[in-house]
Amino acid sequence: MSEFQHLVADIYQCCQERLHYQSERFGLPDAELRCLMLFEGERYLTAKTLAYRMNVAKSRVTKLVSSLVSRGLLASLPDPADSRIKLLSLTPEGGRLLKEIGRFRFAVHRTVLEQFSDEQRGELLHALSLLSRHMKSVKDMMA
Amino acid sequence: MSEFQHLVADIYQCCQERLHYQSERFGLPDAELRCLMLFEGERYLTAKTLAYRMNVAKSRVTKLVSSLVSRGLLASLPDPADSRIKLLSLTPEGGRLLKEIGRFRFAVHRTVLEQFSDEQRGELLHALSLLSRHMKSVKDMMA
């Protein structure tokens, strides 16, 4: 039982450290990385959508986006149909970086999974999917 | 594979939200909560030890401790043998709060675990302990 608490805490911390490492490796604050990653497979996103998907206030998005734009990773165009809206999209450089990040993340996860045998992998996924579901249900109880 | 990535991300986020909830519930910033919890079963701790255990710069500890002291949760006494050192310890109120936090955390974890059957619980712990081990080994590779 306290073993469970401990394991979850350890796993949480590993994730946190990986995010930190990632941020250093790509020379980008973590929140900006996360923002960039939302452009995977998207042509245009608006600040509003980003705020919603990142679970963050829109004023926060203003900051992140303006930094990403000034780094040349995102471009901002006016929506031709609604001049309140700015359409955000990856620049070519942003696209390249996004792919690189994706490759890195994939490699990390693959390296972890590789250490499991095939049966273990199946059990792992099963256990994690139950855990995820149950943690979410408890979360909903709290809120 | 991308399922794995997704599950880990979800679980990570649940943890994060629980920490946030905890912080609001006890009216204490998360870092101060974490600091307080390190006093579980300890009479005295020094700033240096806290910095080490929290993986944080000592200047950060100065801030956290001074806030906890001003809230009346920690007391600070000079070390009789070395006047550079301040001995930090729980006040009675700090002790009470610590216990309350412990009860809350226990309840949350128990509620999650309760949703598993007995066999599932065994599999879960087994899977998590492998996962924790393997994530740590990958972490060490990165560093």
Next chain:
DNA sequence: GAATATTGTTAATGACATGAACAAAAATAA
């Protein structure tokens, strides 16, 4: 056309965390 919604920005605030510079005290070397 006037009242209301939406979209995004700015400014103020607070939490989290680091590194560098520093003072005081302790340990060690000369």
Next chain:
DNA sequence: TTATTTTTGTTCATGTCATTAACAATATTC
């Protein structure tokens, strides 16, 4: 014993993460 070095903790400047409130400009609705 004096001088040097190390240890402990503080302060300050900086940067990141994030929120809320006030606001301007544009759309929508009545």
